[in-house]
Amino acid sequence: xxxxxxxxxxxxxxxxxxxxxxxxxxxxxxxxxxxxxxxxxxxxxxxxxxxxxxxxxxxxxxxxxxxxxxxxxxxxxxxxxxxxxxxxxxxxxxxxxxxxxxxxxxxxxxxxxxxxxxxxxxxxxxxxxxxxxxxxxxxxxxxxxxxxxxxxxxxxxxxxxxxxxxxxxxxxxxxxxxxxxxxxxxxxxxxxxxxxxxxxxxxxxxxxxxxxxxxxxxxxxxxxxxxxxxxxxxxxxxxxxxxxxxxxxxxxxxxxxxxxxxxxxxxxxxxxxxxxxxxxxxxxxxxxxxxxxxxxxxxxxxxxxxxxxxxxxxxxxxxxxxxxxxxxxxxxxxxxxxxxxxxxxxxxxxxxxxxxxxxxxxxxxxxxxxxxxxxxxxxxxxxxxxxxxxxxxxxxxxxxxxxxxxxxxxxxxxxxxxxxxxxxxxxxxxxxxxxxxxxxxxxxxxxxxxxxxxxxxxxxxxxxxxxxxxxxxxxxxxxxxxxxxxxxxxxxxxxxxxxxxxxxxxxxxxxxxxxxxxxxxxxxxxxxxxxxxxxxxxxxxxxxxxxxxxxxxxxxxx
Numbered sequence: 089x090x091x092x093x094x095x096x097x098x099x100x101x102x103x104x105x106x107x108x109x110x111x112x113x114x115x116x117x118x119x120x121x122x123x124x125x126x127x128x129x130x131x132x133x134x135x136x137x138x139x140x141x142x143x144x145x146x147x148x149x150x151x152x153x154x155x156x157x158x159x160x161x162x163x164x165x166x167x168x169x170x171x172x173x174x175x176x177x178x179x180x181x182x183x184x185x186x187x188x189x190x191x192x193x194x195x196x197x198x199x200x201x202x203x204x205x206x207x208x209x210x211x212x213x214x215x216x217x218x219x220x221x222x223x224x225x226x227x228x229x230x231x232x233x234x235x236x237x238x239x240x241x242x243x244x245x246x247x248x249x250x251x252x253x254x255x256x257x258x259x260x261x262x263x264x265x266x267x268x269x270x271x272x273x274x275x276x277x278x279x280x281x282x283x284x285x286x287x288x289x290x291x292x293x294x295x296x297x298x299x300x301x302x303x304x305x306x307x308x309x310x311x312x313x314x315x316x317x318x319x320x321x322x323x324x325x326x327x328x329x330x331x332x333x334x335x336x337x338x339x340x341x342x343x344x345x346x347x348x349x350x351x352x353x354x355x356x357x358x359x360x361x362x363x364x365x366x367x368x369x370x371x372x373x374x375x376x377x378x379x380x381x382x383x384x385x386x387x388x389x390x391x392x393x394x395x396x397x398x399x400x401x402x403x404x405x406x407x408x409x410x411x412x413x414x415x416x417x418x419x420x421x422x423x424x425x426x427x428x429x430x431x432x433x434x435x436x437x438x439x440x441x442x443x444x445x446x447x448x449x450x451x452x453x454x455x456x457x458x459x460x461x462x463x464x465x466x467x468x469x470x471x472x473x474x475x476x477x478x479x480x481x482x483x484x485x486x487x488x489x490x491x492x493x494x495x496x497x498x499x500x501x502x503x504x505x506x507x508x509x510x511x512x513x514x515x516x517x518x519x520x521x522x523x524x525x526x527x528x529x530x531x532x533x534x535x536x537x538x539x540x541x542x543x544x545x546x547x548x549x550x551x552x553x554x555x556x557x558x559x560x561x562x563x564x565x566x567x568x569x570x571x572x573x574x575x576x577x578x579x580x581x582x583x584x585x586x587x588x589x590x591x592x593x594x595x596x597x598x599x600x601x602x603x604x605x606x607x608x609x610x611x612x613x614x615x616x617x618x619x620x621x622x623x624x625x626x627x628x629x630x631x632x633x634x635x636x637x638x639x640x641x642x643x644x645x646x
Contacts, residue, residue: 092214096330098139099132099323101428103332105421106131110339118346118398119311119409124417125340126316131425132323132333138429214329221325228382232277235285239269244291247298254302257355260310274301274369275383276308279315285383287372300357300365301386307351308384313344317384342391344384349399350406363396439483442507444515446477446493450627453477454519460492493517521627521634529641531570560589560634564621568640571608578644581606583613585638591631593622601637613640 106128110121242248251266268286275285284305290298308314320340324333352362370387398404442461446454457473461481473479486507493501498519507513574581583605588597598617600610617638624631 092210095136096327098135098428098431099327100330100332101431102131102135102421102425103128103330103336105424106336107332107339109417109420115405116413117405117407117409118343118350119407120413120417122311122313122340122343122347123409123414124421125336125343127418127421128336129316129320129323129340131421133319135425135429138426142426142430217328218325221328225321225325225382232275232382235269235271236267236283239267239271239285242266242268242286242291246295247291247302250295250298251302251306254299254306254355258303258306258310258351260306262309264306264309273383274305274386276305277314277383279312279318282309282314284309296357296361297365297368299355300352300362301369303352303355303357304348304386305384307348308344311344311347313348314384317341317344318382321382342394345391345395346398349395353399354406354408359399359402362399366392366396439485440513441480441483442489442491442513442515443478443480444517446473446479446495446517446519448498448519448627449521449632450630454495454498457493457495457519462490462492464488491515491517493519495519497521521625521632529643531643531645533645558626560593560622560625562620562622563593564619566616566619568613568616568642570642571612574606574608574642575644579606580643581609581641583609583640583642585613585617585640587617587620587636587638589622589625589634589636591624591633593624595620596633609640609642612642613638616640 106125109124109128113121113124247266251264254260255264262282265281265283266286267283268288268290271285271287273285274287274290277283277285284302286301290301293301317337317340320333320337324337327333349362353359366387370389370392446457446459448454453473454477455473455475457477457479458470459473459479459481460468460470461484462468463484464487469481469484471479471481484507488504488506491501491503491505498521501517501519505512505515584601586597586599586601587595590596595618598614600614617640625634626632
């Protein structure tokens with residue numbers, strides 16, 4: 089399953105859970121329904137970042153849901169190492185090979201469509217939709233900024249006194265700027281410095297209408313509705329193709345208005361009077377859709393009928409959000425979000441053959457490589473690569489496996505692999521040239537005995553090599569010299585070294601691999617090894633670098 093499809097599936101699970109909770113609480117207060125949708129939006133945005141940090145649990149759909157992974161060899165084509173790619177295409181598509189269509193004779197659009205993969209086309213379509221929704225949202229924010237530029241702080245004492253009184257009543261502690269000017273609607277927007285925007289003629293409204301407006305808009309501020317709605321718009325921009333995001337954003341906006349209407353009615357405003365004020369305000373409201381979608385307008389004609397019907401219904405639950413209901417909704421949706429973030433759906437419905445090819449670092453294929461595959465239960469499969477360096481295991485299902493490839497002269501490849509998406513059943517492996525090993529013993533007589541010349545014996549142990557490797561041979565050797573200070577002190581030691589032999593056979597890199605070595609021993613060993621010269625290491629006839637481990641042992645004899 090592709091990354092975008094997996095992310096969409098996880099987000100859809102969270103949004104579907106939020107919508108189910110929303111439907112289940114349809115007889116509860118609007119504040120609870122809005123809270124459920126708001127948590128669903130936030131969880132939908134966080135479910136993807138949570139995926140890598142949570143333990144994964146795999147779900148395998150039926151085999152008919154997923155295509156079989158691509159195969160390396162085509163059906164009906166003989167695996168002949170001497171057959172070229174063009175000959176294989178000619179066997180599969182003889183008509184096309186016999187009469188090819190000139191590339192330049194086709195239109196540019198047709199050539200681009202033919203060259204593009206389905207994944208690339210889907211990605212392009214997603215980017216176009218994302219850009220369209222983001223541009224619309226950006227235009228709305230620009231429109232809000234322009235509206236704010238045409239406004240100024242309200243200086244009317246009556247409005248300011250009412251604002252302070254309503255803010256204390258609703259327990260709004262954040263500073264809220266009240267502005268008025270040449271704007272077509274009443275709206276609230278902003279997170280850290282929220283603004284209530286009023287038309288210029290609002291200063292002449294009655295005190296009752298001013299109180300209704302302030303109570304409604306300050307309820308938006310206290311609940312943080314604009315930030316939640318903006319998060320929903322971002323979620324819809326990313327998943328514009330998912331109808332669940334559009335449904336959630338629409339319901340989120342509607343329930344925010346219903347919840348604020350309930351706040352106004354709980355403040356003592358009569359339902360019929362509130363409905364009349366809302367109708368009058370709606371008659372004078374206008375504005376572009378993009379700008380209105382980016383703000384929290386008080387009266388939108390598209391939702392006015394449902395809001396008035398709700399406020400005139402005395403049987404509806406208008407209570408505030410209870411702590412127990414808030415905690416229960418939060419726990420359920422967070423649990424669903426964590427489960428969705430950990431979800432891994434394998435695109436492989438049934439077992440399929442794990443196949444691929446093995447190469448060396450020069451790009452040549454490697455036949456007769458011993459391949460093994462082991463699952464988590466310890467069951468192991470083995471197979472060698474053929475003359476083209478290709479391998480194929482018996483069909484295996486999704487899960488974790490250990491894949492190993494070994495060939496004399498090369499380092500053993502061993503890696504844990506996860507078979508999840510369709511592409512995971514096809515593998516390309518590159519083996520690196522194996523390490524040489526050199527062990528040298530440097531001996532000297534103890535200082536209480538007559539001094540004798542230092543002697544060094546060397547025994548080289550080289551790894552077995554395959555037919556494509558010509559192992560290097562040492563053509564110039566320098567024996568390490570026992571440090572006199574260490575001999576007089578009666579000290580012995582072993583110096584492990586990592587050596588890199590260049591393409592010309594000279595030693596280009598020497599490093600002591602242990603921190604427990606005396607510097608005098610380390611210097612004596614490294615100085616000698618740096619002077620060694622080898623014949624070039626040939627991989628398929630090409631000189632290559634090769635690493636070697638050397639162990640220099642300094643010991644005293646009686």
